[in-house]
Amino acid sequence: MDITGLKIPHSYVVTPKVHSDDRGDFWEWYKFDQLAEVVGHPLDLRQANASVSRKGVFRGIHFAELQPGQAKYVSCPFGEVLDIVVDIRVGSPTFGLVETVVLSDKNRRAVYLSEGLGHGFIALTDNAVVTYLVSSVYNPQREHGINPLDPVLGLNDIANLELSLSPKDIEAPSLQQALEQGLLPTWEDSLARYEQLSVERGSL
Template sequence: MTVEFRQLEVAGSWEITPKQFGDDRGVFLEWFKDPAFVEAVGHSLNLAQANCSVSAAGVLRGIHFADVPPGQAKYVTCIRGAVLDVVVDIRVGSPTFGSWDSVLLDDIDRRAIYLSEGLGHAFLSLEDDSAVVYLCSAGYAPGREHGINPLDLEVGIDWPATSRSGEPLDLVLSEKDNAAPSLTEAEASGLLPRYIDVREWINGLD
């Protein structure tokens, strides 16, 4: 098998580790493979958009999510540099609501992470010019996009304090992410997806 899937603590998310083939010319790998994806996840990835984000060390993006349906599933990898990529369970009614898990994405192991619809996504750049690319199941739609503050103490993500080289990190957030509500505030305002709705939507995917 050229890619291996490991289910994360948050149901609906997986770490993907590719097998790398290297020689004196460089390295080749298959970072996405549909048959392995379908076997692990249960349906194909509906590719609607592909994004690339380049970030300086300390840049923190997220926690982002989209209304369900249709939501926005993401298949994410880091092609240069390193980021700590985090998935957060924001599905109201989920047995693991409010929990999170993380995967180190870098240009050494070249792992990827898949987050299904209804989950929150964030990452912290651990090196200047870290380049993250992700495949999305739905296109960007501003009216359906929301956020939770990535520094919310209730979620309690353990963000690294040092960069890839061991230097102290100064976190940099966008104004929008910095002003985003807490998990409790987002739930109270009705922004969060319901676990039952997410399950029904995903069960209907081919």
């Protein structure tokens, strides 16, 4: 398994080694110890989610408030999606940066993003299945979103598809509006949270 950092600090793409023969494929899609060594602490798994989306569905951009925040380990066991990470941490050297990674049932990749980062994806095929391992249970009072069609993010035409969004995501504030409303985490608070997690959980 190869774990490579993205340009946005504290986000990673995970590429497993797939073993194939005439019976099919086998791969390790999540390794507790190897991820912990790279991230600095283990993923404290609290909830596992899955979604099925038709082609063109855009889910996101979502994030949870720090304390506890919600780290995510995202994969696509069937179909293909364009996974999206957005640095929404005010004061981060990459604030506002958007990175995309294709996840599919062919490349078997996953994406890990730490607490304080925004996340979403666009389904590139029908019946695209996405699984999420997350570090905290869903708390609607502490969940927020950024409008994925905010021109600042540059995602409107990224997949060359007719996009389908939920009313909630369409009505979400722009990145600038979320900043003005005080919804976004700060770089300093995010770093403090990562340090806290490293102390509490150790490297393994």
